Amino acid sequence: MNATTPSALLEATGTRAVLAQLDAELVGLAPVKGRIRDIAALLLIDKLRAEQGLQSTPPSLHMCFTGNPGTGKTTVALRMAEVLKQLGYVRKGHMVAVTRDDLVGQFIGHTAPKTREVIKKAMGGVLFIDEAYYLYKPENERDYGAESIEILLQVMENHRDDLVVILAGYRDRMDTFFGSNPGMASRIAHHIDFPDYSEAELMQIAELMLGQLNYRFDEQAVPAFGRYLNLRRQQPHFANARSIRNALDRIRLRHATRLFQADSALSKEQLTTLQAEDVLASRVFGRQETTA
Template identity: 80%
Template sequence: MQADVLDASQAVAASSAAAAVPTAPIESPRQLFESSGVKAVLAQLDAELVGLAPVKGRIHDIAALLLVDKLRAQQGFNSQPPSLHMCFTGNPGTGKTTVALRMAEVLKQLGYVRKGHLVAVTRDDLVGQFIGHTAPKTREVLKKAMGGVLFIDEAYYLYRPENERDYGQEAIEILLQVMENQREDIVVILAGYKDRMQTFFGSNPGMASRIAHHIDFPDYTEPELLRIAQLMLEKLHYRFDDGALQAFARYIALRRAQPHFANARSVRNALDRMRLRHATRLFDSDVPLQPEQLVTLQAADVTASRVFAARHAA
């Protein structure tokens, strides 16, 4: 008897669900992917960032979820906006801020945030130095970020349990409230080193429970760093000659083995110094210059780095 009632109930539910499903064809996810502008944003991300295949894959997956969710909402299906708060972990210079910027654009294109802007902050922008100072600072930052994405770099510095008078916990409590109650109008991305973020979440279970997506950014390989350098130079209308290209490949191998290496950030800083040496070399020339000389870095512009001197000293 009970089985018959259960079967009947399931049949009614199935019939109701079938009746509620529209039969008219709808826009395909691929069509929406292109018409919404999301395809163009992801293509720009792919062009801007070398490598990072796992990161790009996760961003594509999140975009797919939002696209299908949008199609469901258009058909009147029960559709609750997914939690989109994220954590980006990895070493400096691995593209976390750039990905956050493009993520904000994706969310804007799909209507999940109103403005699609990115507000990037650190602890100093949120936490005050005296009683009554933190809450206004944190709320002001949140006000600026509403309708977009709030990116908090080195987020673990918000929590300093060794200091009983630290006001970081107050900022965390305000963030938690907004992340829960206004999650349809703001997406918070926490960023930092992986081990420190894990410790932070272990000490702040409320924050951990609000982060739906954890994305780890790997370090770049040496060939990827060399390609990044070439792309940076192309944007500035510079290039390596053959000798400089080989020298910079050696530079990358040596620099990666030194402390405080920051991936693409260190590459950019190295190129700035090489351009400075290039300019000095040309400035000291007494002969008329050829246009090619203005855009070409030579091996000497690379090997003058202290990285090579340190190697010889060792």
């Protein structure tokens, strides 16, 4: 019997299709996509080694995703879960996304059952813990986050062949968290940083989002939205793709209000085309301290 090639296994498992989907739905992020492909390659070669009777020990794949909000961390975690399922690393390939409130109780005896219930739901897939540094509050002696961390550490070590834990949050806060939790730091095999999007990438993201909703910018709206991006990125609480989605929702609202005042029947062109006035009505252009 002929040995399986990496390319054939990539195709047969459906992993190539998942990686292609990741490329299609996320603009930019070349270093992030490269790391995900590296991890997929590691698992593929591990399977080929097993086929040849070579020693094959499942690698530790617990990860840390760092970066600002709206940079694609949750989407990449979802696709990572699918890759792990396609390659037989986990049974189900689903993702359970949680925060501190889902894991830590407010009273004695509440934390362990909450944490174990979340882990039970996540087994066979990926447990994604957003803003993971909030689990550890050293300034509060009565905080129960440390109990949750201890349970997570045990599971990450003993069930790493059927559960991948991904911690996510701001890079500086995650660095502090790992400095205070060496046990957790030693179990994280992959650290992946998600950069902010450039202005050109944000424009591309906006056009992709609009296309999915059957909208488009007209010729004047494109530079108007470029001006909007330039101003909005300088304001507080800018959240990359998340802020783009919110901005487009408000532009569509203004577009709808404008069309609602029309007396004549509306054409398909009118219903799908956003104009510069829909963009320029944003408060960002008048009062740059706002976040509208």
